[in-house]
Amino acid sequence: MKKKSLFCIILLFVFYFSIGNSWGESQEISLREDDIEHSQENLQNGMQVVMNLCTLCHDLKYVRFRDLAGIGLSSESIDKIRGESDANDSILSKMNAEQMNALFGATTPDLSLMVKARNGGAQYIYSLLLGYHERGDGVIINSLFPDIKMPDVFAYSIEKDELDRLTLEQNARDVAAFLVWTADPKADERRTLGVYVMIYLFVLTFMLYLVKKKTWARLNSNDVT
Amino acid sequence: MSKVKKWVDQRFPLSSFIKHDLVEYPTPRNLSYWWNFGFLAGFVLILQLLTGIFLAMHYKPDALLAFDSVDHIMREVNYGWLIRYMHAVGASAFFAVIYIHMARTLYYGSYRAPRELMWWSGQALLLALMATAFMGYLLPWGQMSFWGAQVITGLFGTAPFFGDEIVIWLRGDFAVGDATLTRFFALHYLLPFLIVSIVVIHLIALHHVKSSNPSGINLSAKNNIPFHPYFTAKDLFGLGIFLIIYSYFVFFNPEFLILAENNIPANPLQTPSQIVPEWYFLPFYAILRSVPDLLGGVLAMGLSVMIFATLPFLDRSKIPGGAKYRPIYRVMFYIFVLDVIVLTYVGAQMPTEFWTLVGRIATLIYFLTFALLPFLSKYEEKKLRQKGLPEEIEELIRCEEQYGRGGKK
Amino acid sequence: MSTSESDNEADLPEAKDRRHFLEKATCAVAGVGIVAAAWPFVSSMNPASNVLSKSTVEIDIGSIKTGEVKTVEWQSKPVFIFHRTPTQISAMQDSTGSEIDPQADDDRVLKPEWLVVIGLCTHLGCVPSKKQEGWFCPCHGSRYDNSGRILRSPAPKNLHLLPYQFLSADKLLLGKA
Numbered sequence: 001m002k003k004k005s006l007f008c009i010i011l012l013f014v015f016y017f018s019i020g021n022s023w024g025e026s027q028e029i030s031l032r033e034d035d036i037e038h039s040q041e042n043l044q045n046g047m048q049v050v051m052n053l054c055t056l057c058h059d060l061k062y063v064r065f066r067d068l069a070g071i072g073l074s075s076e077s078i079d080k081i082r083g084e085s086d087a088n089d090s091i092l093s094k095m096n097a098e099q100m101n102a103l104f105g106a107t108t109p110d111l112s113l114m115v116k117a118r119n120g121g122a123q124y125i126y127s128l129l130l131g132y133h134e135r136g137d138g139v140i141i142n143s144l145f146p147d148i149k150m151p152d153v154f155a156y157s158i159e160k161d162e163l164d165r166l167t168l169e170q171n172a173r174d175v176a177a178f179l180v181w182t183a184d185p186k187a188d189e190r191r192t193l194g195v196y197v198m199i200y201l202f203v204l205t206f207m208l209y210l211v212k213k214k215t216w217a218r219l220n221s222n223d224v225t
Numbered sequence: 226m227s228k229v230k231k232w233v234d235q236r237f238p239l240s241s242f243i244k245h246d247l248v249e250y251p252t253p254r255n256l257s258y259w260w261n262f263g264f265l266a267g268f269v270l271i272l273q274l275l276t277g278i279f280l281a282m283h284y285k286p287d288a289l290l291a292f293d294s295v296d297h298i299m300r301e302v303n304y305g306w307l308i309r310y311m312h313a314v315g316a317s318a319f320f321a322v323i324y325i326h327m328a329r330t331l332y333y334g335s336y337r338a339p340r341e342l343m344w345w346s347g348q349a350l351l352l353a354l355m356a357t358a359f360m361g362y363l364l365p366w367g368q369m370s371f372w373g374a375q376v377i378t379g380l381f382g383t384a385p386f387f388g389d390e391i392v393i394w395l396r397g398d399f400a401v402g403d404a405t406l407t408r409f410f411a412l413h414y415l416l417p418f419l420i421v422s423i424v425v426i427h428l429i430a431l432h433h434v435k436s437s438n439p440s441g442i443n444l445s446a447k448n449n450i451p452f453h454p455y456f457t458a459k460d461l462f463g464l465g466i467f468l469i470i471y472s473y474f475v476f477f478n479p480e481f482l483i484l485a486e487n488n489i490p491a492n493p494l495q496t497p498s499q500i501v502p503e504w505y506f507l508p509f510y511a512i513l514r515s516v517p518d519l520l521g522g523v524l525a526m527g528l529s530v531m532i533f534a535t536l537p538f539l540d541r542s543k544i545p546g547g548a549k550y551r552p553i554y555r556v557m558f559y560i561f562v563l564d565v566i567v568l569t570y571v572g573a574q575m576p577t578e579f580w581t582l583v584g585r586i587a588t589l590i591y592f593l594t595f596a597l598l599p600f601l602s603k604y605e606e607k608k609l610r611q612k613g614l615p616e617e618i619e620e621l622i623r624c625e626e627q628y629g630r631g632g633k634k
Numbered sequence: 635m636s637t638s639e640s641d642n643e644a645d646l647p648e649a650k651d652r653r654h655f656l657e658k659a660t661c662a663v664a665g666v667g668i669v670a671a672a673w674p675f676v677s678s679m680n681p682a683s684n685v686l687s688k689s690t691v692e693i694d695i696g697s698i699k700t701g702e703v704k705t706v707e708w709q710s711k712p713v714f715i716f717h718r719t720p721t722q723i724s725a726m727q728d729s730t731g732s733e734i735d736p737q738a739d740d741d742r743v744l745k746p747e748w749l750v751v752i753g754l755c756t757h758l759g760c761v762p763s764k765k766q767e768g769w770f771c772p773c774h775g776s777r778y779d780n781s782g783r784i785l786r787s788p789a790p791k792n793l794h795l796l797p798y799q800f801l802s803a804d805k806l807l808l809g810k811a
Contacts (some may be wrong), residue, residue, distance in 0.1 A: 062296045117488035186306045194476025205465030207660040212458040214653045301682040304674035
């Protein structure tokens with residue numbers, strides 16, 4: 001009886017927590033499924049690409065240059081990246097909103113939280129960057145987001161060389177990995193602390209279980225029900 | 226130490242309070258783990274108050290700053306990410322615990338005499354909790370925050386004669402804006418203290434009528450045991466289990482219930498492709514959408530929350546206790562729970578023809594459950610008594626007829 | 635109330651001891667957890683990383699002419715950077731201030747031509763204004779000399795010093811010695 005009810009609760013939890021995001025997934029976009037690696041090299045390569053390419057138009061306003069120490073950069077390399085900017089400055093694009101509007105007819109979204117702000121997260125970013133292809137009439141469109149104003153910055157759609165295409169794909173994955181970090185720089189700290197908290201809670205709960213069992217053992221077992 | 230105790234006790238009934246209401250407080254020994262959820266709700270309330278107060282030290286209720294200040298909490302405040310995720314996950318945990326607590330009350334008929342005032346103070350708590358959660362959800366000032374508040378405050382526009390005026394008055398602006406955010410923050414900070422005071426009323430009532438129990442019959446004194454150490458131990462073990470589940474979400478899956486859209490700053494010029502409330506509002510949201518007429522939908526939604534208060538009147542059976550001895554009531558309970566789950570699911574779907582139909586059927590079943598309860602409970606009683614009840618239950622019913630509901634032997 | 639506690643096997647003396655030990659151990663473990671759980675909350679009230687990152691400031695002093703004072707902000711406080719003239723330096727090196735808080739000028743500067751002090755009167759925290767012979771506090775009339783030493787009460791102390799270092803001839807780092 002008790003087991004059954006416990007099972008019911010767990011089932012309910014699983015159910016409730018699974019519908020929260022379910023409508024987004026029902027929109028049926030097929031994303032690329034390759035694994036995105038999150039090693040420090042990947043993050044740093046992704047950062048390079050983002051700095052050289054993405055920040056031409058996009059801001060990363062919640063990320064400050066000094067934060068880049070979080071992906072293992074020394075303060076010297078951060079100094080090199082930030083140039084004239086202060087280490088406490090946000091990473092901002094050189095262009096302002098009006099210039100953007102004039103160029104693309106849209107303002108560019110900030111990238112710091114982009115991974116959290118899109119269903120599909122990193123996989124979405126990665127698939128979007130490589131979603132460009134040449135249509136029959138020579139126009140380049142994005143299969144994931146046909147109305148996108150962003151041009152094919154990687155020139156992936158016109159790259160024919162297989163090796164170069166592989167490099168571009170790796171870069172796209174690393175950009176996604178880097179943006180995962182910018183959206184949630186505390187993830188490692190959180191998980192590490194979480195492991196300790198969980199171990200502690202399992203020990204404590206087990207002890208509480210024993211206390212409960214021992215306490216109730218003092219009662220005679222003539223249950224009223 | 227004992228001197229201090231004596232000094233206090235002459236002026237304030239501290240020792241006797243601890244003795245009577247925390248230690249010796251007589252509790253039915255047969256309470257199952259379903260009775261843990263009241264304690265858990267109290268714990269989550271304190272957790273939300275604590276994390277909320279610390280968040281308020283860093284949060285800025287200003288349309289231009291709110292989104293950034295949440296990000297500041299997440300990135301720059303020491304352990305800000307932890308406190309914010311505890312608060313966000315805590316909100317969902319609060320509703321999960323409260324809904325289970327309510328389901329237990331329904332199943333075991335704990336709302337019946339003499340516990341009507343507990344049920345009604347609980348209903349007030351549910352309302353206050355929903356209002357607090359709704360206002361709190363605006364504070365991160367993301368897209369879903371903004372449009373959720375926009376839609377829900379807009380519902381008041383269906384009020385007769387003064388609809389538009391009421392909406393503008395609620396918002397303090399022509400659309401949800403800075404004024405709305407600031408007042409929601411003020412009320413989001415205030416309401417929890419109202420909740421605390423209703424909880425005190427809830428508990429005073431509880432300690433007067435004492436806990437119900439799975440048998441549904443008031444137990445004789447010899448089947449009560451002191452709260453401490455038996456139920457302190459049981460409640461704390463339950464708390465441990467709760468904390469494990471809670472911590473899993475806080476540390477390993479904190480964004481699970483945060484919709485992607487809410488990581489985009491509020492934009493009054495662009496509506497998300499679909500507006501979905503938090504999961505705990507989905508059944509009521511589904512009912513709102515199921516009624517073709519907007520005013521009717523608003524009324525149905527309001528009714529769907531408030532209708533729980535009528536249960537002590539609707540349940541006319543004289544058979545004591547809850548679903549355990551009442552086969553029809555039990556079936557109704559399971560249908561109702563299933564129906565709420567269906568409504569929750571429908572609330573999260575795009576309103577296609579199919580889901581609208583499912584939503585309408587589920588809404589109908591929802592209200593039918595309540596509408597049929599007076600008749601079915603009477604019918605059930607008649608059937609059961611024809612079949613013959615155990616003598617002690619018949620005697621209980623006779624007692625109740627003689628001394629009124631909840632009367633003691 | 636509970637009537638069924640006695641004559642139970644589980645309540646033999648050894649069992650009782652074991653239970654008491656278990657209860658105490660559980661309380662101890664829970665207590666540690668509560669203290670540990672309090673730490674993030676206490677810690678969250680300390681300066682956030684964006685505040686801490688401003689605990690040191692780089693200041694360009696090349697533009698401060700001899701005899702000029704530049705007031706800069708450091709840790710939300712005004713700091714006076716005073717480029718002293720040779721006459722001011724020698725006058726200051728010859729005295730130890732007043733008997734209220736005597737101190738040699740050498741102990742107050744890294745390089746004699748640069749005086750760096752916190753620009754808050756040590757009396758009640760007003761910002762003193764620069765006068766020919768030092769500083770004058772407009773709130774209660776305290777006077778300081780060109781080494782920031784107190785000359786006239788009510789202020790009890792010399793203007794406070796702060797940790798700083800010269801990154802180059804014309805670049806100062808405030809906040810770190």
